[in-house]
Ligand code: HEC
């Protein structure tokens with residue numbers, strides 16, 4: 001209950017800040033918007049692989065996962081790891097965030113039209129695909145693709161592309177470099193050879 005109240009207060013605050021200074025809000029990391037307890041809790045945490053000290057905020061939506069004729073990954077039945085965490089607020093069903101911009105919400109059918117998440121990206125998939133880097137290759141962030149972009153189970157998740165901890169990391173919290181107004185291909189080329 002206490003945590004929910006925090007969310008509501010923070011939500012109203014973020015909304016006001018958003019109306020007054022939209023560009024400032026865009027540059028803020030989630031840690032600055034929600035503090036750490038939007039996602040972590042220091043005590044009585046729940047287990048979610050890939051998210052240490054998870055606060056337990058669950059999405060209430062059942063999603064249809066991505067599929068296509070060319071996609072070769074084995075996708076989880078429902079979003080896993082930090083994708084599950086993100087969708088706790090971004091599923092369009094969280095009453096504390098009913099004010100959220102609809103473009104920022106992903107409802108039951110919206111993952112079918114988003115880049116696939118919650119599947120293992122390993123050497124076998126890279127070989128099968130033929131146009132993916134091996135996850136042991138370097139990203140542009142200092143470590144390997146596995147270390148910098150994938151969860152501990154070697155899965156692609158929301159956090160593969162977004163960094164919720166760092167302010168000003170790039171537009172829309174995108175990893176890799178300052179994305180700027182024009183969305184360049186650098187993020188995508190950390191994994192794809194295209
Ligand atoms: C919007 C959700 C969110 C918020 C807010 C958030 N975190 Fe995290 N945190 C994550 C996710 C997701 C992971 C695992 C994936 C990753 O590192 O991106 C993580 C991982 C971590 C880790 C372990 C992994 C690592 O790379 O060190 C630490 C430590 C951590 N967070 C601390 C913090 C602190 C301290 C704050 C507040 C200043 C904070 N987080 C705010 C989502 C969040």
Ligand code: HEC
Pocket residue numbers: 014018025026027028030034038039082083085086087088089090097099100101102104158159162164171172173
């Ligand atoms: C505690 C709730 C909460 C969680 C958990 C959360 N978000 Fe958000 N997120 C928000 C809200 C609220 C906004 C602002 C919405 C708006 O402006 O309409 C937002 C905005 C964003 C934006 C747009 C930022 C911009 O600069 O325009 C991105 C990208 C994003 N979130 C990604 C993520 C990812 C990835 C995760 C999981 C690692 C995550 N969020 C987890 C609540 C959350």
Ligand code: HEC
Pocket residue numbers: 083086087090103104105106115116117157158159160161162172174183
């Ligand atoms: C393959 C990389 C990738 C993955 C994985 C990914 N995103 Fe994004 N996301 C992007 C890019 C690139 C943009 C900017 C799109 C634009 O501005 O046209 C974006 C934009 C957003 C926005 C801002 C809304 C918008 O339409 O611009 C939110 C919120 C967001 N992502 C949340 C998420 C969540 C939640 C997940 C996991 C369910 C996720 N993203 C997974 C790359 C990704």
Ligand code: HEC
Pocket residue numbers: 067068069070071072073115116121125129132149150156160161187188189190191192
């Ligand atoms: C963290 C690594 C990573 C990043 C970053 C990434 N992708 Fe992917 N992407 C993958 C993997 C792995 C697949 C699965 C390939 C397969 O099975 O064919 C994939 C699949 C795809 C597909 C094919 C889906 C299908 O149905 O065949 C497209 C198109 C794509 N990504 C575009 C992008 C774009 C555009 C970006 C940048 C916004 C991006 N990716 C960023 C790893 C990544």
